[in-house]
Amino acid sequence: MKSKRNVIAAALMGAMLLSVPVAASAASTAIAVESKPIVMEFDGKKLALPSGQVAFMYQSKVYIPLRFASYALQKQVGYDATTKTVTVKEPTSSEKVALKEYLANAAASGDMSSSAVAKVKLVPTAVKLVFDGVEKKLPTGQQAYNVNGSIYVPVRFISEAVGTTVLWDAKTGTVSGESKAYRESQSSGGTSSGTSGSTNGNAGTGGSTSGSGSTGGTGSGGNGGGVTTPSYDSITSGAYSRLDTLRTSCKNNLTDIGFSYLAASTAEQKTALVTQAHNAISSCKAQFESILSDTESQLKAGGYSTDVLNDYRSTFNAEMEAGQQLVDQYMK
Numbered sequence: 001m002k003s004k005r006n007v008i009a010a011a012l013m014g015a016m017l018l019s020v021p022v023a024a025s026a027a028s029t030a031i032a033v034e035s036k037p038i039v040m041e042f043d044g045k046k047l048a049l050p051s052g053q054v055a056f057m058y059q060s061k062v063y064i065p066l067r068f069a070s071y072a073l074q075k076q077v078g079y080d081a082t083t084k085t086v087t088v089k090e091p092t093s094s095e096k097v098a099l100k101e102y103l104a105n106a107a108a109s110g111d112m113s114s115s116a117v118a119k120v121k122l123v124p125t126a127v128k129l130v131f132d133g134v135e136k137k138l139p140t141g142q143q144a145y146n147v148n149g150s151i152y153v154p155v156r157f158i159s160e161a162v163g164t165t166v167l168w169d170a171k172t173g174t175v176s177g178e179s180k181a182y183r184e185s186q187s188s189g190g191t192s193s194g195t196s197g198s199t200n201g202n203a204g205t206g207g208s209t210s211g212s213g214s215t216g217g218t219g220s221g222g223n224g225g226g227v228t229t230p231s232y233d234s235i236t237s238g239a240y241s242r243l244d245t246l247r248t249s250c251k252n253n254l255t256d257i258g259f260s261y262l263a264a265s266t267a268e269q270k271t272a273l274v275t276q277a278h279n280a281i282s283s284c285k286a287q288f289e290s291i292l293s294d295t296e297s298q299l300k301a302g303g304y305s306t307d308v309l310n311d312y313r314s315t316f317n318a319e320m321e322a323g324q325q326l327v328d329q330y331m332k
Contacts, residue, residue, distance in 0.1 A: 066144075
């Protein structure tokens with residue numbers, strides 16, 4: 001019975017697929033630690049951890065979320081619940097678009113440290129880690145941990161696994177790293193694009209000295225005043241932020257319903273919770289369509305392509321279908 005309950009809980013936790021969902025072993029013992037207010041700086045930009053995620057130190061090692069670190073290094077992350085395997089690999093062209101928006105959104109509030117100090121519960125987790133097709137094992141004595149549904153691993157392990165340098169500066173409390181693409185652009189003189197974008201932005205809107213070439217360059221610098229048209233990046237970044245918030249909300253709601261279902265003692269209570277789960281999924285779909293409709297209107301008004309909406313819809317539909325199947329399978 002306990003193993004079935006764990007499977008159900010894990011399935012519901014993974015319904016929205018926002019973070020890497022794993023079921024903790026029944027024999028695992030939670031470890032209490034405190035988070036650390038750590039600065040995250042990747043590819044020369046300070047990034048903010050997603051809401052609900054933290055950084056912490058345990059046994060003299062700094063841990064950060066594997067998914068966040070991989071995204072920051074421009075890698076795509078996947079999870080196979082059947083084999084409990086996390087895969088980190090090069091993104092496809094459509095995934096690169098989503099990653100770009102994710103990083104733009106994270107950079108918008110990246111001038112703040114990861115979070116204030118808070119209590120964190122670590123659950124040791126057995127998971128297979130595959131980077132670019134090669135399994136990487138944590139060094140002897142080190143462990144992956146599940147914190148609120150996300151996998152955390154030591155900073156040094158991430159550095160070695162992805163083949164780049166990710167550093168921890170204890171004096172400044174900063175974790176920093178550079179993606180392969182960023183290093184290549186630096187070595188080939190690619191920094192000029194960012195400078196160019198900033199200069200073009202100054203012609204009309206003041207630009208941003210820390211903006212990328214695409215962000216600064218798409219400003220309406222030549223307008224010389226008046227109403228400016230939002231850039232493609234600002235529209236899609238705003239949409240991604242809203243979708244990310246929706247995804248988190250839907251995931252948390254379904255998780256709460258799932259655990260309530262596990263605690264339900266009567267058939268009537270369980271039936272009501274099943275209905276509640278289906279209604280929650282329907283609500284998530286309706287909110288998603290509203291966000292996409294708004295974004296489509298903004299893109300068309302600016303004369304931009306709406307192709308990115310197909311990527312949003314494809315990803316969302318796959319996640320919602322997975323969530324619906326899990327509810328149908330386990331909440332009977």
